[in-house]
Structure formats: structure tokens, C-alpha cells
Amino acid sequence: MEFDYEKLVSATDGFSPSRLIGKGSHGYVYEGLLHEEHNKRHRVVAIKTPSLLSSRSQPSSLITKTEQMKKLEDEISVMSSLPYNPHVLTFLGHAEKRLMVVEFMPNGSLHQLLHVSSATTSPPTWLKRIEIALKIARAVHFLHEQDILHRDIKSDNILFDSNWEPKLADFGLAVDLADKKVPTPAGTIGYLDPCYTSPENLSAKTDVYSYGVVLLEIVSCRKAIDVSRSPASIVDWAVPLIEEGEIGEICGGGSGGRGSGVFMEANLRLLRMAARCVSSDVESRPSSGEIAAEMVACLTEPVRSLPLWVSFFRGVVKLKRRKKRLRERMTWPGQTCRVR
Incomplete structure (x- = not known):
């Protein structure tokens, strides 16, 4: 229009x-x-x-x-x-x-949500974070299916609408592969793929690297580059911890999955996926479609893997409801039948 x-x-x-x-x-x-x-x-x-x-x-x-x-x-x-x-x-x-x-996106950016402290807001819950990660993975996959590379995926470019639905924004550096143009490497420090050093290195895996940084950011609530810490790069800090299995050090931000073995297992899967995304071996990085599928698995796994006592409690509640319905059906005027 x-x-x-x-x-x-x-x-x-x-x-x-x-x-x-x-x-x-x-x-x-x-x-x-x-x-x-x-x-x-x-x-x-x-x-x-x-x-x-x-x-x-x-x-x-x-x-x-x-x-x-x-x-x-x-x-x-x-x-x-x-x-x-x-x-x-x-x-x-x-x-x-x-x-x-x-x-118009009235609720700001993911960067603000994760890193800008406010007396009225708190870091999103673990499930909300993974929902955000899933929806952005789907956005990236959608773009790649259209032969579009974003080239500037970062938390500042993930915005929230009036319903707090996240959307990928700012296509100022985006490239349409159908145009056959070979653009000069560009992006944001901290999110930019270090392997993208020349125009010929550009591929969908360039976006995958940037998405991996955002995923680490979502899980840890740590900025992509934080000069007050050592190492300053979230990738240099997180990847060794993931390789050593020290995911508790990474998942400490906000309410992100602490305390539950089920959620920690899902976080481990997420972090392993993030580590693959930011791998220096470009060919070993997953596709955007594979990432989206893994996000879905991480969301559904905690539901499938509820502790046994939760399943037992739910069974007791269902049994009580069934008995109540039976009593209502078998009770006649002047007569009561007990269901044991």
C-alpha cells in the first residue's frame, strides 16, 4: 500500500x-x-x-x-x-x-525485557522464554524459506506487540538471495558470526549463529557483550560451561528453570542446541527448521516428564470425581446407594 x-x-x-x-x-x-x-x-x-x-x-x-x-x-x-x-x-x-x-509494537524489545531492570517487571518465566525462542526460530525459518537472510538477529530486534507476542523486526541489513547480490559483511558485534569474514561466507548459517547468541541470552539473562564481565562475550563464557555440563551457572538468571530436574534437562537440550548454533564449524550448525523442532520438543518434554507423584495426584483427583458422578447418578428420592 x-x-x-x-x-x-x-x-x-x-x-x-x-x-x-x-x-x-x-x-x-x-x-x-x-x-x-x-x-x-x-x-x-x-x-x-x-x-x-x-x-x-x-x-x-x-x-x-x-x-x-x-x-x-x-x-x-x-x-x-x-x-x-x-x-x-x-x-x-x-x-x-x-x-x-x-x-506499532508498544511493549518494547526482548533486550529491554531481559536486561533493563524495572520495579514493575521481572524476567519472563522459563516457559515464556522458550515460547519466545520458538517463535523467533519459526520467524527465521520462515525467512530462510523465502530466501531472505536477516543478518542482524539480536534481542534489540525482537519486539513485542500489544499481546506480548514477539516478532522479528528491522530488516535494514536483510538480503534477498534471489537478487544474486553479494553484500559486504555486516551485523552487530556480539551477534555477528565470526566466520562471516567475506561476502562469499554469507549463508543461512550466518543467521543461525546470531540466533544461537539470542538463545544463550534468553536462557541466561546475560547480555551478548558485557564488558563488566570476563569473558565479555556470552559465547566465550557459555560454551565451555555447556561442554563441562555446568548448566546451573548459565541458568541462574531470573526464574529460568531453577530447582526442577525436568526443566534443567530441557535447559540442557536448549543450551546444547545453542552451542551447536555458535559452533566455529559452520557445517555442523543446525538449520533453522531443526532449531524450531528442538524448541517444540523442549516445550513438550516437561509436560511428558512430570514427576510420578504429580501423575499419582492427578489420578486420585480423577478417581474422586468419577465416584462423585456415580453417587449423583445412583441417588434416588428416599434411597441412597454408597459407592466405595
């Missing part, structure tokens, strides 16, 4: 700083209030502009401005080519001067 440029300017109060909700490597994101004439309502959207278009006071060269515009144009091209997917940020349209309109 093509939007009227002036309407988008009006929706953001002329790209007012008070409407600014995010900054990326090549674009600023504003909250916009669009009037929908067909139903006489207003719709909240996110509007992305080239950085240099929105920051008028920022000095820049003509080359830099051209690069900024080209990156956003490429992002619009990738996002507009994708069919709808519930785990990927929804593209709504664009306007002249390369403005992009996407769905």
Missing part, C-alpha cells in the same frame, strides 16, 4: 522529537497516528524514515545521504516481498521519499 507523504508527516507532527520511539543504523522510527477515513478511527503505526531525513541538524555528506536512502529502500523492497507471518513485523506500506510504515 502506498501512503500519502503529507499524511505521514501530519501523523508524526512533522517528525516531532516527542514522537521518536527508536533509532537504527540507517533510520529513525516514529509513532504515527493515522486517520482511517473508511471507519472514522485513528490507527497507531510506526513510521521509519532515513536518519538524515528526520535529523535535519545532523551534518552529512551527499554520499552518506544516498547510502541512508538506499538502505531504507532495500528494506522496503525486502519487507514488501514477504507474505504475512505472525512472527515477523508486519509491513503496512510506504510513501514517497522512502518512508516505511509498519505495525
